[in-house]
Amino acid sequence: MRLILVVSCLTLACVCAYGQAANAPSFEVASIKPASRGARIGCSGGPGTTSPGIWNCTFVSLEFLFANAYGLQPYQFRPLDWMNDVRFDIAAKVPAGTTKEQFQRMQQNLLVQRFKLTLHHEQKEMPIYELTVGEKGLKMKKSAPVAAPAQEDPWSVPKVSMGKDGYPVFPDGRGGMAGFNGRYRWTGVNVSMQDIVKTLSGRLGRPVVDATGLKGKYDFDMTWIVDMSGIQASLAARGMAPDSGPPMAEADSGPTLQQAVQDQLGLKLNSKKGPGDIVVVDHAEKVSIEN
Secondary structure: OOOOEEEEEOOOOOOOOOOOOOOOOOOOOOEEOOOOOOOEEEEEOOOOOOOOOOOEEEEHHHHHHHHHHHOHHHHEEEEEOOOOOOOEEEEEEEEOOOOHHHHHHHHHHHHHHOOOOOOEEEEEEEEEEEEEEEOOOOOOHHHHOOOOOOOOOOOOOOOOOOOOOOOOOOOOOOOOOEEEEOOEEEEEEEHHHHHHHHHHHHHOOEEEOOOOOOOOOOEEEEEEEOHHHHHHHHHOOOOOOOOOOOOOOOOOOOOOOOHHHHHOOOEEEEEEEEEEEEEEEEEOOOOOOOO
């Protein structure tokens, strides 16, 4: 049985700075070549990893690079039709001391410089969720005041162990989101409603609007299951799934994310239509400009 682990570091901030400043940070060296398919697909390295000075990507599409560079979910952007068809291998040297914001700007500027990427914003009516307090009341606990929050590396991911119930477990006092074979846990520590709606938006694939009126910060621990066959199909459509191997294991039973939000957090997701901001790619070259 193949074990699938997904860990999300919820303290990462999305840097969506469009355009390129004159003093924009850049990689010291960046090689972009047409992909030669290997066993591994995706990106590794960079600030906060065991290889902070090197960023490598293997068999990644321009659509993936764009979404990754700008921190966008699929519902937040409209790529060109062909952007998932062309694949690249990238090897880049990251300057010492690069911050997470600078690292993301480097990725953005690489696309602008080497693929002549241009884009614009549009407002579009789309399905949204309005988040309210549930009829049975709030079930999250208000966080205790902290005089001096611990200074942690926002790129660090806490070690996750497997609980007896099959759900991942975080160390005491640490929060995050992780999943083992379709069983997910989100442990929130001192989390604001702004962070909650941002995370739910990413997980649910549509904007979540905060209508709770809650202003504090909260602690909570929630679990749910995810249909791994759907994830595998999505990865395969994007060319991110391996060619062979057994299918991802399925969780036997448990609540969906929407049910967990209602039953375990005391919040309710109300499906509606509303305006949303999307990023539209106007132009990109299919071949990288010379290294």
